[in-house]
Amino acid sequence: MRKTHLYWWFLGILIVFAVYKTWFAKVDDLEVALKLAGANRRELEKVITHYKNVDEDKEKLKATQFLISNSIIHASQKTGIRDIYHNSIQFNPLDYKDFPSVREAKDSLFKVSQVATIINYDIQELRSDFLIKHIDRCFKIWRGSPWKDKIDFDKFCNYILPYRGTSESICYWPEELYNKYQNVLDTIQEKTIINTCIALNTAIANDISYDNRWVARGLGVQSIHDILETKSGMCDDLTVYGLCVMRSFGIPVSIDFDIHGRHNYGHSWCVVFDESGDSESFGPGEQHPGEHKHTFAKSRYRTLAKVFRKNFSANEDGLYLQVNDENDIPPFFRVRNISDVTKEYIKTYNIEYMLEQPLSVKQKYLYICVFNNGVWKPVQWGEISQDHVVFENMGADILYMIGCFNKKRIYPVSEPFILKTDGSKKFLGTSSVKVSKQFAIKVIKGYEAPKKNKEYYLYFWENRRWNLSQTIIVNKDSLLDLANLNKNTLYKFQNFSRPFTVTDSTFTWW
Numbered sequence: 001m002r003k004t005h006l007y008w009w010f011l012g013i014l015i016v017f018a019v020y021k022t023w024f025a026k027v028d029d030l031e032v033a034l035k036l037a038g039a040n041r042r043e044l045e046k047v048i049t050h051y052k053n054v055d056e057d058k059e060k061l062k063a064t065q066f067l068i069s070n071s072i073i074h075a076s077q078k079t080g081i082r083d084i085y086h087n088s089i090q091f092n093p094l095d096y097k098d099f100p101s102v103r104e105a106k107d108s109l110f111k112v113s114q115v116a117t118i119i120n121y122d123i124q125e126l127r128s129d130f131l132i133k134h135i136d137r138c139f140k141i142w143r144g145s146p147w148k149d150k151i152d153f154d155k156f157c158n159y160i161l162p163y164r165g166t167s168e169s170i171c172y173w174p175e176e177l178y179n180k181y182q183n184v185l186d187t188i189q190e191k192t193i194i195n196t197c198i199a200l201n202t203a204i205a206n207d208i209s210y211d212n213r214w215v216a217r218g219l220g221v222q223s224i225h226d227i228l229e230t231k232s233g234m235c236d237d238l239t240v241y242g243l244c245v246m247r248s249f250g251i252p253v254s255i256d257f258d259i260h261g262r263h264n265y266g267h268s269w270c271v272v273f274d275e276s277g278d279s280e281s282f283g284p285g286e287q288h289p290g291e292h293k294h295t296f297a298k299s300r301y302r303t304l305a306k307v308f309r310k311n312f313s314a315n316e317d318g319l320y321l322q323v324n325d326e327n328d329i330p331p332f333f334r335v336r337n338i339s340d341v342t343k344e345y346i347k348t349y350n351i352e353y354m355l356e357q358p359l360s361v362k363q364k365y366l367y368i369c370v371f372n373n374g375v376w377k378p379v380q381w382g383e384i385s386q387d388h389v390v391f392e393n394m395g396a397d398i399l400y401m402i403g404c405f406n407k408k409r410i411y412p413v414s415e416p417f418i419l420k421t422d423g424s425k426k427f428l429g430t431s432s433v434k435v436s437k438q439f440a441i442k443v444i445k446g447y448e449a450p451k452k453n454k455e456y457y458l459y460f461w462e463n464r465r466w467n468l469s470q471t472i473i474v475n476k477d478s479l480l481d482l483a484n485l486n487k488n489t490l491y492k493f494q495n496f497s498r499p500f501t502v503t504d505s506t507f508t509w510w
Contacts, residue, residue: 033069037123044068046128059153060135066157067131070313071122073336077167079219082114089113093213094230102216122170130172134163137174145250146191150275159252159273162312165240166255169223177248193251193274198288200245205285207231208241235268242270242284254309256281256341261305261398262498262510264373271309279344296345304395305370306379307345308338315339319365319381330367330378330405340393348393349423353402353414355387363404366413368394371499371510376401376410396421399499399510412464416490428501430462431488436504440479452478457494466492
């Protein structure tokens with residue numbers, strides 16, 4: 001589990017860039033990037049000049065154009081904390097024993113500190129010596145790898161060449177990581193991409209581990225140098241580390257992520273491309289390629305509604321290309337370098353929906369949402385055509401709601417519904433039919449159980465909003481006694497827990 005992908009929710013609204021139509025950057029696109037570089041333009045031009053006149057390597061020149069042109073959609077994002085005297089405060093979650101204690105300390109610290117998210121745009125930060133060193137090293141490893149002829153230039157540019165994985169601070173890591181793990185190569189008899197990836201992943205498991213204290217900290221993704229020191233992190237940290245280790249050996253790797261369909265927040269992991277171009281997911285330091293994909297069937301937490309892949313270059317099918325003003329679409333769909341890969345993981349369905357009545361505000365697109373971390377979050381869009389809309393490639397056994405985006409928020413259009421495993425939809429309305437059974441449940445907020453005698457407010461969904469149903473007091477066994485519930489009705493507790501439905505015999509979290 002991980003903290004919401006903050007970087008992916010709003011970075012796309014911050015800069016505008018030209019669209020890429022070929023596997024290398026056009027001159028016009030490159031010029032747009034150089035203009036956006038501002039005072040850093042000279043540093044970037046040094047790299048271009050180097051591969052034009054000094055190194056005279058045409059592939060490296062094209063790779064340089066690719067990196068510079070696409071760097072305008074990337075940035076380092078980090079949340080900084082300062083005291084009243086503006087001195088920087090370091091907040092290390094490993095100083096605390098567990099998730100709740102980290103969260104408590106963070107909440108206390110934030111009340112008396114100045115907290116700000118710092119965004120450093122790559123196009124204004126990249127230096128010529130860093131880029132030349134990084135590009136030369138990546139080409140050396142790629143051209144010297146046993147599978148060089150199986151990795152085309154486009155795949156090299158997107159999945160080996162990039163200097164970052166997501167929103168972590170930039171640092172130079174290729175040689176350091178290669179030197180750290182190069183002895184692993186001696187243990188591999190048949191050096192295929194997958195065999196090498198598995199061997200390296202086995203070694204990674206001895207060096208880093210998942211620690212939910214980093215989730216509670218929630219101040220951004222660690223850099224490679226940070227992870228080498230802390231030796232732990234949340235899944236975003238681990239995926240960045242795994243990606244960079246693999247790339248330092250010329251293995252094409254990217255990061256896939258979801259927004260959980262039946263659990264709060266989301267998860268991320270790595271995906272490796274073999275000699276045939278086929279992809280295999282893996283968890284850095286955890287499950288290997290071939291093993292990882294089975295984890296999604298083990299619990300409801302891994303029920304996938306959507307899976308997206310992070311590329312370094314822009315997605316040419318993005319919704320942001322269809323609109324004149326990006327502010328007219330949800331922030332998630334303003335992100336330019338993610339693509340939908342749900343079909344690579346699960347059986348998907350196209351969800352068709354006919355508008356029951358005209359919208360109060362003229363809309364061209366509608367959005368299908370999952371309920372995640374207390375709000376309806378859009379995960380797919382569809383264009384309205386004659387009061388009809390289709391949402392493609394959706395995961396089943398998930399609670400959805402269709403909405404429109406207006407004035408910076410999602411407004412419900414449909415009643416919530418469950419997409420069943422046969423592809424049919426079960427809409428949840430309001431019913432006066434009571435269930436005969438009573439339920440006693442333990443609702444967990446984060447990692448804390450309900451407090452004895454505390455009141456909890458139960459809400460139900462009706463008329464496209466949450467309405468108060470009843471107030472429930474935690475009993476002596478720290479349970480919530482639920483009675484007088486209705487069938488085919490969606491419930492939730494205020495501010496926490498998943499929505500749920502009940503029948504005469506079952507209680508189901510969604």
